[in-house]
Amino acid sequence: MEYSEVITFVLEIVGTIAFASSGAMVGIERNMDVFGVNVLGIATAVGGGMIRDLILGIAPPNMFRNPVYALVSIVTCCCLFFIVFMNEKFLSSRFRTTYDRIMMMFDAIGLGIFTAVGVNTAIKAGFANQTFLLIFVGMITGVGGGLLRDVMAGVTPYILVKHIYACASMVGAIICVILYREFGEIPAMFLSAFVVMLIRFLAAKYRWNLPRIR
């Protein structure tokens, strides 16, 4: 395993933790039991990659060949459930603010690396020339899990209302495709993932908004 693979793996695990905990939190706030919390957490963490693999015709999806991501999701959900179960004030405590800030950062890392991994998976599956497909599966890998979470929990999907979320993923996917063709896999993956994270941070800090009609 090369350095770049190790870094990718570490970033993916960070993203998995962030996505799983975002799903678990939605479940906890809706009074779901520990099983429902796990279902939402797993769906959020690995759902994007699963939709990508269905579209690319990779059957069964990669999440089943390498269940480490699902396992990390389960551990994350159970830990979070346990923490809140033991100390119900956590949800309204000042630690919550710190927790939310860290998770927001982790989530940006996840969005970036998942987008890059999505594009990369499609290229490796033989679709290097289908630009539109590459961008689409990059985005769906990044935002598909959150979409599943929100549809299952019955809330308006984040990607439809949250300014500059899916949009950051799209920009990253486009950059990834361009860089891949010019400079190869590793610069493409890391630079595009970095750009996604940067856009997310800036958008959150400066409260960027896309135009909408009121």
Next chain:
Amino acid sequence: MEYSEVITFVLEIVGTIAFASSGAMVGIERNMDVFGVNVLGIATAVGGGMIRDLILGIAPPNMFRNPVYALVSIVTCCCLFFIVFMNEKFLSSRFRTTYDRIMMMFDAIGLGIFTAVGVNTAIKAGFANQTFLLIFVGMITGVGGGLLRDVMAGVTPYILVKHIYACASMVGAIICVILYREFGEIPAMFLSAFVVMLIRFLAAKYRWNLPRIR
């Protein structure tokens, strides 16, 4: 490209515009930003064909091989967003009535041609003898996009409550299968698409309803 292919393509584009604008309108009315409006519009326009291709094992789905439908959707959504953004009174103006009437007609054309194209795609993929499959994928091509739109926007799916919508698609799919076996592709496609449009117009004009329990 033969005449029949040109006509099919024109009808498909008309349908794509209608479906994309129906998705975009749902997004605009829920105050989504321009990105969310595009996501809903694209999902509505190409979602039915994508579900069909997943079921038939066509990977990646046709929408990625020929991105023209997605591009037409994006242009439609952006135009509609721009019009309403520039003139917010559009939504309650008298042009809205005219707009709705034209879109209802376009939508019926889309429902008809998408149903016929769906049946045709399945036959070409080698499933000519699986009658139940042909009818199902005809319908899902016609109504699947609207189903995705409604599930994502959190409203009760149109096809579950709108009298004579999915039903028109089903009748068209059945007719398409029968005619295909008797008279070949072209009469099957155009006659069945025409029947779907006719049923939709009559159902709207005479307010046909299926029985329901109150």
Next chain:
Amino acid sequence: MEYSEVITFVLEIVGTIAFASSGAMVGIERNMDVFGVNVLGIATAVGGGMIRDLILGIAPPNMFRNPVYALVSIVTCCCLFFIVFMNEKFLSSRFRTTYDRIMMMFDAIGLGIFTAVGVNTAIKAGFANQTFLLIFVGMITGVGGGLLRDVMAGVTPYILVKHIYACASMVGAIICVILYREFGEIPAMFLSAFVVMLIRFLAAKYRWNLPRIR
């Protein structure tokens, strides 16, 4: 056709009737017309197997090769719709209690046999060594239809909030995998299906609950 196949088929039909009627009832209670009631009923009855087949790469899904399950669903939905249509007091009559009790029993049978059939289908498709995949597709075969029904009807999915439903399916899937490797197909299928039914009955009788946070 051997004895075990006949028994499996009978149990599957019982489960199909239960699942279809649970979907149909959701549609009837929301004043959907007879078409919408059928869509929800069919989705509930065959949706789980369809998601399983998409994940396993079985295209088109088995429900299309053998449409008997879809047909049984349609007959069930139409009968139920007709009964309630003829006698609208049925929904609040004392027969409703009996009906609910029978359907709850049928539903447990369906959950059990669908879970076992799901695991079995994945093993026959060549994934005998992928334990995580086997358990996942067992569960999704059992609970996927109900998930589709609830997402389409816009209610919080049963599997996220109903104590010991998906959980019973998971335990059954795990048992099925273990027994299959030790004792072969038939003991695995029937014992695991029986365990699922038993857990469901006990959970309902003694009101078992998983921990949740209030």
